[in-house]
Every structure is written in C-alpha cells, then in structure tokens.
Amino acid sequence: MADVANSSSGDSVTDRLVRVLETFTPTRTAQTAAEIGRRAGLPSSSAHRIVGELVDSGLLERDDDRRVRIGMRLWELATRSSQALRLRQSAMPAMERVQARIREHTQLAILEQDEALFLERLSGPASGSNVTRVAGRLPLHASSSGLVLLAFGDHDLQERILASPLPPLTRETITDPAALRRKLAEVRSLGHAVARGFIEAVSTGVAVPVRDETGQVVAALSVVLRRDAPVEPALVELHAGKREIERALGFRG
Amino acid sequence: MADVANSSSGDSVTDRLVRVLETFTPTRTAQTAAEIGRRAGLPSSSAHRIVGELVDSGLLERDDDRRVRIGMRLWELATRSSQALRLRQSAMPAMERVQARIREHTQLAILEQDEALFLERLSGPASGSNVTRVAGRLPLHASSSGLVLLAFGDHDLQERILASPLPPLTRETITDPAALRRKLAEVRSLGHAVARGFIEAVSTGVAVPVRDETGQVVAALSVVLRRDAPVEPALVELHAGKREIERALGFRG
Known part of the structure; x- marks a missing residue:
C-alpha cells in the first residue's frame, strides 16, 4: 500500500x-x-x-x-463550518442592499495565496460584463478588490507582489511596480480603489476595505460598473455596506 | 506507510x-x-x-x-466546479426577488442522502426564527422542503422513509407513516407543501418543487413564515420564483 x-x-x-x-x-x-x-x-x-x-x-x-x-x-x-461561509453570511444582507441599489455585480473577496478569492457575487438581470466567479480568483494588482487587499495588506505581501511579474489583463492594467506603489498609496489615502479597465476594457471595478473586530482588513467589498458610469453613487453604497458588514463582524471603528 | x-x-x-x-x-x-x-x-x-x-x-x-x-x-x-454552485447560481436572482418581496428566509434545498440539504438561504433583518443553515440538513418528513423532495422523489425513497423512524421535532411533526403518506399525496396534488410548526412551533415552512430540463424535481424552493402568517402571498411569489429558476435550468414545462 x-x-x-x-x-x-x-x-x-x-x-x-x-x-x-x-x-x-x-x-x-x-x-x-x-x-x-x-x-x-x-x-x-x-x-x-x-x-x-x-x-x-x-x-x-x-x-x-x-x-x-x-x-x-x-x-x-x-462549506458548513468554513470561515468563508461565516464571513459571507455576515456580509449577505449588506451585499443584497448594495446590489439592489446599484444594480451591478456586487462582490466580496478575501486575500488567499497572494490572489483575491471571491466568496460571493450577487448579480441582477441588468448587470454588465464581469469575469468574476464565486470561488474564482483575480490577480491583486489588476482587480479593484485585489488593490484594496494589497494596499491594506502587510508589508511582506506588498514587497512580494511588487517584486513579481505584473502581467497585463488589458492595455490599462498597471504593470509597472513604481506605478503600482503609487496606486496603493492612493488607495490607502482615499480608502477605496477604482480600477478602470484593468480587468476588462468595458468595466470599472470599485472596492472598499472591510475590517473585522480586530481592526484588520479581512475582505474587499466591490461593484463592477460599466466603464464610464460615475463611481460616486457606488462609493456611497459601498461605504454604507462596508460599515454594516463591519458591525456584523464586531468592528467598532 | x-x-x-x-x-x-x-x-x-x-x-x-x-x-x-x-x-x-x-x-x-x-x-x-x-x-x-x-x-x-x-x-x-x-x-x-x-x-x-x-x-x-x-x-x-x-x-x-x-x-x-x-x-x-x-x-x-x-465550490468552484460543483453542481451545488451551478444550481445555486441559477436560483439566486429568483431567490433574491422572493426574499425582497416576502421579507422572510428564502431557501433552496436538494435531496442528499435521504435528507434535505440546504444550498442557500437568504434572510433580511426582519426575518423570523429559522433553524436552517447553508450546507445544513433537515429531515425529509419534518421540513416543507423535505416534504416536497420526498413527495416528488422516487418510490424507493418514499418507502424507505415511510419504513424508518419519523422522530418528532415539535409536537406537530408528522410521526405516523399513514399520516405522512396522506401528506405526501396532498403535496403532489397541491403542488406545494405547508409545514406549520413541524420544525419550530413558531414557524410555518412553505415549499414548491423546482424541475430541471429533464422535468425531474431537483430542488425545493421555500420560505419560512411566522406561524400564523397567510401562506397565499408566499405561494404566489414561490411559484413565480420556481418558474424563473426552471427557465434558467432549461425546463420547458
């Protein structure tokens, strides 16, 4: 044997x-x-x-x-005892509200093995193009969720990603380490990531960080808009949704 | 080794x-x-x-x-390549609509190893009591989803369940095989199951069957109402939701 x-x-x-x-x-x-x-x-x-x-x-x-x-x-x-399920269940009511209001794909991602792993995606009949799948992954440097998880991730992770190849998914994906470093500083300073055309030329990803009761960023909440849609209404809903999830997770920020 | x-x-x-x-x-x-x-x-x-x-x-x-x-x-x-995910993704838009309208727990269950296995549950902040969990199970004879899966299941399954112990979860759970046989005939004839107080005394489960492209019942779509809530509005939404899922699955009934 x-x-x-x-x-x-x-x-x-x-x-x-x-x-x-x-x-x-x-x-x-x-x-x-x-x-x-x-x-x-x-x-x-x-x-x-x-x-x-x-x-x-x-x-x-x-x-x-x-x-x-x-x-x-x-x-x-x-599924029945996984942290993925617990995080997802805490996030679902907020995700449903964001999806109902913005009417575009609404997603929850975590950091897993240097990629963004998507725990959930809610879509409506009118939602636009989107390559994300539940239990699917996207690169940290290219997706709005990934940029949030990277920007609020630890120093070692950032240096590892900045030192590794940054393959383009579209002509607009950031592939230069110095430009990516500037983008991460921007994400930290604004508190959200906008990725216009990074994954698909026709779409803009917008993501915000979600913190757990320890104050650590454990997930990114995002929507995928049509490329030239205004991001402000989405940001208002994402921030409201993120606060709702953080309350469910026990974060008192 | x-x-x-x-x-x-x-x-x-x-x-x-x-x-x-x-x-x-x-x-x-x-x-x-x-x-x-x-x-x-x-x-x-x-x-x-x-x-x-x-x-x-x-x-x-x-x-x-x-x-x-x-x-x-x-x-x-x-998750990423499972039939559970495919069925769930086909059902999500309809489930979201049912949940938004009825504002009570909305669930999708399949038959798995002689029990009802719940693939999804959507809840709102105002939803009532509910013991169901995603990836959790309930007995076929006690839950409205189980009664639907059993009533539209094959003959061997029905005889196996009718011949096995039917433990009560509440005072109202059907525990008599002859009574269960009558209930299953009623479910087939009405096209839905109502389980008032079978799982929890305070709740009524209402479920309808969902067919795939072969015409076979592959899932039960259900809501958990407060015990004395009228079931008709829920049935209207469940039937609309079930038809929407069946169209997504390719059923032309």
Missing part, C-alpha cells in the same frame, strides 16, 4: 487528493478517471483507485456516463 | 479524511488535532499526521493557538 500513501517522489496522499480536486474547474466540471489521472500527473492505476475511493465516500460523484464530478458531500463538508 | 493508507479495519485514506472533515460542524469550527483524532476514531499518531498533511495542502488551516479550521482552499476547490 506504500504507493497509495506516498509516491516515489514523496508526495502525500493529501497532495494527490488536492491535485485530483484541482483538475476540476468552472469550465471542466465532469471528467473520466483517465483524464483526471493525466491532468493530475498520476499513474493510471493510482488515478482509478483514488477516484474510486473518492466516489465511494461521496466527495466525488459519478455520472450516468461514468464521468465524475465534485460531490455534493464535499461541498457540504467544506 | 501501510497504516496511513489502510488501517487494520480496512478503511481507506479517503474514509479517514472524510471522518476528519465530518468532525467539523457549524458550531465546532476549530479543534486541536487530538480532539479531531478522538472524534474521528483515529489513533493519535494518525490524527496528527493526517491533520499535518491537510494543513500543508491548505485543506485545513491552523489558528494562532494551534487549533485547526476548514481551509479556504478546501472551500474553493469544493
């Missing part, structure tokens, strides 16, 4: 499990065990055994056509 | 992983490795090793005080 527990390269069962789960994406929700094995870099026999075990335990589910999907049981176990 | 892969009782690594994850609940979100081991029935050395591996891979996260929590990475992997 040594090959199940640890491969010759020394990766643990948990590593292999994570690699299996990572082969699933928003656009690749069903795969065969062979496809999973190839994408996870696992030998075919290991892939079939791990997938079989995961199906038996309900973490993956098998389709009628023998392809497998992320199981409802995995979602349930991951 | 045999003890990591398979214990003497023959449970797989995945079984052990599920047992570790199952020790986390909405009210027990942080535990020590020793507590996890005890609750999961694992030897202390195995518990520490598995928890260590899960922390290394980000599926669990360690607190400042050495307790561990469900990791954001597990939530992300479980």
Whole structure:
C-alpha cells in the first residue's frame, strides 16, 4: 500500500487528493478517471483507485456516463463550518442592499495565496460584463478588490507582489511596480480603489476595505460598473455596506 | 506507510479524511488535532499526521493557538466546479426577488442522502426564527422542503422513509407513516407543501418543487413564515420564483 500513501517522489496522499480536486474547474466540471489521472500527473492505476475511493465516500460523484464530478458531500463538508461561509453570511444582507441599489455585480473577496478569492457575487438581470466567479480568483494588482487587499495588506505581501511579474489583463492594467506603489498609496489615502479597465476594457471595478473586530482588513467589498458610469453613487453604497458588514463582524471603528 | 493508507479495519485514506472533515460542524469550527483524532476514531499518531498533511495542502488551516479550521482552499476547490454552485447560481436572482418581496428566509434545498440539504438561504433583518443553515440538513418528513423532495422523489425513497423512524421535532411533526403518506399525496396534488410548526412551533415552512430540463424535481424552493402568517402571498411569489429558476435550468414545462 506504500504507493497509495506516498509516491516515489514523496508526495502525500493529501497532495494527490488536492491535485485530483484541482483538475476540476468552472469550465471542466465532469471528467473520466483517465483524464483526471493525466491532468493530475498520476499513474493510471493510482488515478482509478483514488477516484474510486473518492466516489465511494461521496466527495466525488459519478455520472450516468461514468464521468465524475465534485460531490455534493464535499461541498457540504467544506462549506458548513468554513470561515468563508461565516464571513459571507455576515456580509449577505449588506451585499443584497448594495446590489439592489446599484444594480451591478456586487462582490466580496478575501486575500488567499497572494490572489483575491471571491466568496460571493450577487448579480441582477441588468448587470454588465464581469469575469468574476464565486470561488474564482483575480490577480491583486489588476482587480479593484485585489488593490484594496494589497494596499491594506502587510508589508511582506506588498514587497512580494511588487517584486513579481505584473502581467497585463488589458492595455490599462498597471504593470509597472513604481506605478503600482503609487496606486496603493492612493488607495490607502482615499480608502477605496477604482480600477478602470484593468480587468476588462468595458468595466470599472470599485472596492472598499472591510475590517473585522480586530481592526484588520479581512475582505474587499466591490461593484463592477460599466466603464464610464460615475463611481460616486457606488462609493456611497459601498461605504454604507462596508460599515454594516463591519458591525456584523464586531468592528467598532 | 501501510497504516496511513489502510488501517487494520480496512478503511481507506479517503474514509479517514472524510471522518476528519465530518468532525467539523457549524458550531465546532476549530479543534486541536487530538480532539479531531478522538472524534474521528483515529489513533493519535494518525490524527496528527493526517491533520499535518491537510494543513500543508491548505485543506485545513491552523489558528494562532494551534487549533485547526476548514481551509479556504478546501472551500474553493469544493465550490468552484460543483453542481451545488451551478444550481445555486441559477436560483439566486429568483431567490433574491422572493426574499425582497416576502421579507422572510428564502431557501433552496436538494435531496442528499435521504435528507434535505440546504444550498442557500437568504434572510433580511426582519426575518423570523429559522433553524436552517447553508450546507445544513433537515429531515425529509419534518421540513416543507423535505416534504416536497420526498413527495416528488422516487418510490424507493418514499418507502424507505415511510419504513424508518419519523422522530418528532415539535409536537406537530408528522410521526405516523399513514399520516405522512396522506401528506405526501396532498403535496403532489397541491403542488406545494405547508409545514406549520413541524420544525419550530413558531414557524410555518412553505415549499414548491423546482424541475430541471429533464422535468425531474431537483430542488425545493421555500420560505419560512411566522406561524400564523397567510401562506397565499408566499405561494404566489414561490411559484413565480420556481418558474424563473426552471427557465434558467432549461425546463420547458
């Protein structure tokens, strides 16, 4: 059984499990065990055994056509006691109010592994273009949420991001470290981030920081406006929403 | 490494992983490795090793005080490509509309392992009492969502539930199989379920079935009213909401 527990390269069962789960994406929700094995870099026999075990335990589910999907049981176990859910539940009433008033995509993001991870996105039928997905990520230097999380993040994080490549998503994404440093100072000084055309040329992201009871910024609340829409009405609602979430989290600022 | 892969009782690594994850609940979100081991029935050395591996891979996260929590990475992997998320995203605009109009808890549940599993719950500041949680479960015979999922579920499921214990949650929960059989016939005939005081004496659950493009009932849309509130306004909104979700799912009924 040594090959199940640890491969010759020394990766643990948990590593292999994570690699299996990572082969699933928003656009690749069903795969065969062979496809999973190839994408996870696992030998075919290991892939079939791990997938079989995961199906038996309900973490993956098998389709009628023998392809497998992320199981409802995995979602349930991951969700029911997670901090993501607690933060999201605290934020939902405020997010609903912002969405109802601004009528554009309204999002909550946290810092996770040097990216902005989106915990929630509320949209209406009239909302504009938006690449964000729930449980999706965007780069810190390009998204308004990311700029807020970076600007109010710790020094090490800022230096790490400033020293790493800053790939452009559009012609307007900030890719110069000195310009990004100035933008972060602006975000701290204004208390919000405006990212016009950084992610998509047609959109402007506007984000504000959300603090928990310790006063630390734990999330960014944002809306995605049409590029040339005025940002002031959105900022008024975002600030009201952010204060409401902070009260729910116990922040007395 | 045999003890990591398979214990003497023959449970797989995945079984052990599920047992570790199952020790986390909405009210027990942080535990020590020793507590996890005890609750999961694992030897202390195995518990520490598995928890260590899960922390290394980000599926669990360690607190400042050495307790561990469900990791954001597990939530992300479980959520980003799951059917739960797809169904929920299809339902959200309709749920928001129902919640905005009825101003009481609005919920979406699916059938999972003979229980009603709640994918989403929207609440407003004025909403009444409600025991439901996102990623939480309620018994089929007691909740309005469960009654809908059971009434429109397959014959085997119905006979299995009718043959099993029907524990009371309140004095009004249906606990007699013959009475439950009559209630299910009523739900099928009316096209909705009303559960007055079944879960909590102070509340009435009202639920309607939601069909996917194959015409199969895949979810229940529900609201939790104050016990003596009229159900008709809620039913009007639930039926409008259910039709909107069914259109989003591709049902042409």
